[in-house]
Amino acid sequence: MNQSIRKAAVIGSGIMGSGIAAHLANAGISCLLLDIVPSKLTDEEAAKGLTLEHPAVRNRLATAAIAKLAKINPAPLYDPDFAKRITPGNLEDDLARVADVDWVIEVVVENLQVKRELLRKVEAHWKPGLVVSSNTSGISIDEMSAECGPEFRKHFMGTHFFNPPRYMKLLEIIPGRDTDAALVRRMKDFCENALGKGVVIAKDTPNFVANRIGTYGLLVTLREMAEKGYTVEEIEAVTGPAMGRPKSATLRTLDLVGIDTFLHVADNVHRNVMDGAERAVFEHPALAKELVARGWIGEKAGQGFFKKIKGPDGKSEILALDPATMEYRPQKKVSSGSLEAAKLAKGAREKTKALIAGGDRYSELAWSLLSQVLVYSAAKVGEIADSIEEIDNAMKWGFNWELGPFEAWDAIGLATSALRMEREGLAVPGWVKEWIAQGNTSFYRKGEGGRKFYIHEGRYREAEEKPENISLRALKENGRTIIGNSGASLVDLGDGVACLEFHSPNNAIGSDILSLISQGVEEVRRNYEGLVIANEGRNFCVGANIMLLLMEAQDEEWDEVDGIIRMFQNAMLKIKRLEKPVVAAPHRMTLGGGVEACLPADQVIASAETYYGLVEVGVGLIPAGGGCKEFALRISQSERSPDADLLPRLSQAFETIGMAKVSTSGHDAKKLGYLKETDRVLLNQDRRIYEAKQAVLRMAQAGYEPIPEERVRVAGAEGKAALTLGAIGMRQSGWISDHDLKIAKKLAHVLAGGDVPAGTLVSEQYLLDLEREAFLSLCGEPKTQQRMQHMLTKGKALRN
Known part of the structure; x- marks a missing residue:
């Protein structure tokens, strides 16, 4: 498989499409980048006497996207010269060329009907063996390909790259009902070895794995913030490195992603799950809705939960939003015994334990957020992914958590924390309670020779250890x-x-x-x-x-x-x-x-x-x-x-x-x-x-x-x-x-x-x-x- 994918076509030259094309080029893969034909000339094109039929005009979107790669920071390409491996084109003149590639990746707008229509057009030029995938972040793979033929569906799957594709390790592969299982295994190997990705096999469910768990965690954090009156700075202090999470924590992450984008992702679960209690969690939080209504959608708008300004001395200053007044103010330092204990502890396991054991206001916040995410993650085993290992890897690789949910649960003590959760009214899934009742004290354990085991279907299964992944x-x-x-x-x-x-x-x-x-x-x-x-x-x-x-x-x-x-x-x-x-x-x-x-x-x-x-x-x-x-x-x-x-x-x-x-x-x-x-x-x-x-x-x-x-x-x-x-x-x-x-x-x-x-x-x-x-x-x-x-x-x- 590593040798069979030498040429690819990416359809859609936006930020994700061009970023995926760039990473394919990083891997030495020749790539055709296609987009729609513009309907109007730019002033510059008109001044040159070009018409809408000129190739430079027809390929403008893809050509501009390739040129922009050299200006993006952080750089999508390992070497600017790798842009030469990407060829621009358009969907009207060049779609037939997909018959000459080995892998087609669709990266167009997140709209089911648009994706369906595009897949039908791709199928018209499909050849046996050609892999076709969608970079959707949450639309059903089966619904997308429902109108395609059976052979096409065997070769169709979701490949959800995380942004930016060069830097984010996670790639979720989502097989459809009819996707060939052997092809999924070969694509997993290829994406790991040739593209350097950490691959998680996800189920065809709303938002798949990482975004399902991650969005849930962000939503319960916003809800806790609103109900308990935590400030922006307090939320960031607790949900960042103190819990083994990135420095961008929660609200800075939302600013970076775009609060409007976040609500769109949440809405996908809200529309597509049947459980009423789960749907309620994925409703738009009032504060997030208000920020979107004001256009304060994050970094791309210049303000969201934070706002960067120039101070009187000319130096930049980051202000924080006060949700009570909807005004920005200088940030306030947050400190407490639990936060200091977490800072002094070594490693994410010890930091999380120290934070939760601190016995203060911030310990309570950390416990409340973590316990809800742990229970939700456990409830989704088998529904969004087959194993706890897949869910843990998805969160580590996709959200840069140092510990996945089940690793974090082991860190804080599985049995004692489950008892506390039940006392506080959280519904610990039956399989977790049964596992504890059997005398087990962790989801993971180590065996002889450093072998790693994790719970799977009621017993310990040995984790797959590839000989190529040597662990010192x-x-x-x-x-x-x-x-x-x-x-x-x-x-x-x-x-x-x-x-x-x-x-x-x-x-x-x-x-x-x-x-x-x-x-x-x-x-x-x-x-x-x-x-x-x-x-x-x-x-x-x-x-x-x-x-x-x-x-x-x-x-x-x-x-x-x-x-x-x-x-x-x-x-x-x-x-x-x-x-x-x-x-x-x-x-x-x-x-x-x-x-x-x-x-x-x-x-x-x-x-x-x-x-x-x-x-x-x-x-x-x-x-x-x-x-x-x-x-x-x-x-x-x-x-x-x-x-x-x-x-x-x-x-x-x-x-x-x-x-x-x-x-x-x-x-x-x-x-x-x-x-x-x-x-x-x-x-x-x-x-x-x-x-x-x-x-x-x-x-x-x-x-x-x-x-x-x-x-x-x-x-x-x-x-x-x-x-x-x-x-x-x-x-x-x-x-x-x-x-x-x-x-x-x-x-x-x-x-x-x-x-x-x-x-x-x-x-x-x-x-x-x-x-x-x-x-x-x-x-x-x-x-x-x-x-x-x-x-x-x-x-x-x-x-x-």
Whole structure:
């Protein structure tokens, strides 16, 4: 199936349609993007003398949507060049071309009749084997295809992408009554492996899974807010990270989605469910209706529950709505014992328990909201999805909850919480009470070897564990830690491959990680076939531990700083000189020292969502863990001829590091020169460790030979002068500060290889010494220390 879908057609070029086309292009799939033919010329088209029959006019909507992809933030494409994989067209001239593709996705307006008519037109050009799907967010798949033939219906299903398609992991696949089951399995595999999605198989019910549960939760929150008089800020404080939910919590989420859109989604359930009590929950809340009536529908209207204004000082300020007066006012800080307890607790399970156990007004709110969602979710098992695992995954992947409903129920104590729910009048579903009566204390349990089980049809069923989804946590629980300390572990992946895992706070590199690297390399040298560098943190690595560096610099302990940098450099060299293959598998934020931990690897297999950058300039420093040295080495290797001009590539590297450029994707990291052409970018982040392990085994089985150390040809004093001149020009133009210029001169000195003649061959150690000297010098600068302090306290760079 992965190979069979090479071409696709997306019908509808709006935000979702163009976003889906963009993500297909991200996956290397050629895509035809179709929309209706415009009925009127624009002024610009008329001025050019075009007519309604001109192809540029007829394809205008799709063409404009493709052009807009480059301007959208966050970017729908991994690389702007991928837009070339999308071809614009229109439904009158180009619909017949769907016969030449492998998958057609309908993404038109959420109207049953419009979708039915379009499917009949698509069927007229349908060929056997062509997969057709609808990106509906809640319309019945069976009703949509009711007027189509039986063979067409076998190949028709819902594929509900979440917005934005590139970034949201969830994809709900909704089979119809007649959809071929084998095709559903193949599409699930394809969407997981080729598109990097987390797929949930949903039932053909109103709003499917995530929107059914999520909308219910939003509605009960608005109702609780109205009945108990909670403020906007109180709702956000309780329903955000304190409960293991995103920072956008509830009301900010509604502003982002659009309150009008939210009511439309709620209305779909209200119209299509038979149970009166459930229908009542999905009625439009009075406050939401009032906001829509006023046009205050959220961010797209400039105001909703929140409103952004410019303050007297010119700075932006976010005001909050006072529902009692329908006026906006400055936000008020919310605090309480339960909220503080949740903030201090580690992990979503402990945060949720602490919040609910707090015994104050906010604990009551958290309990009331959570208990209603848990009971509702349990009542929908079998109706909206077959298993609790599907429902939990849908909420984690579609709404970014850290815990699904049933995982949250386990966290707060299944039996005791169910008793409390019943005492308070909530109708706990019979299957839950029966499960508890049998003596079970959780919906999930772990078995031998880290195997995971969940309740299904009255008994524990083993969760499907794909061999491609390697879990370091499960391996460690199964006793596969080889060595470890507080910052890192070496884990046995099996088949003779070990994995170096960071697990310090934010995966920042300190002496504990560096020590483990040295030990781990020796262990791999003696007993293993090769090494993978990967972890399962939210981010791969945010860089070195700058707090430790700042403390030593402020105390003027220069020998200590020198020792730290030497230790870092030596650890990276040990990785590079290991006589066994090394593959790094970074993901998400991979900054500073995190990049330098990957540069020595034989190959990097990066997640497509990898934001990769040597950002040391942002804290007033330059890379000193081998980052500058590796760039200089690559430039030397790419220009083998003694007469080749190093300056063009050197200038590019100088700009990339000097401007602290961070890639917007794994593909962009290649463009910036951080990744080599032989490095890979993987859409399915869950497969990173597996793919890295396979790459290690392939190299080992092929008879791995380490790359011998070679001399580096440098640009020397001439190159340094050229780079410095460019930096001086930027200072004179006001683009950089005096301190930026000082840093740039140090960077130019290192990248160019110092003051030696152009073309001089130097050792890697020579370049490392230049890095360390420049780093130490900058650590002593007051303005560098100010930048380090600012990053630690504010979390962003200071340009002083």
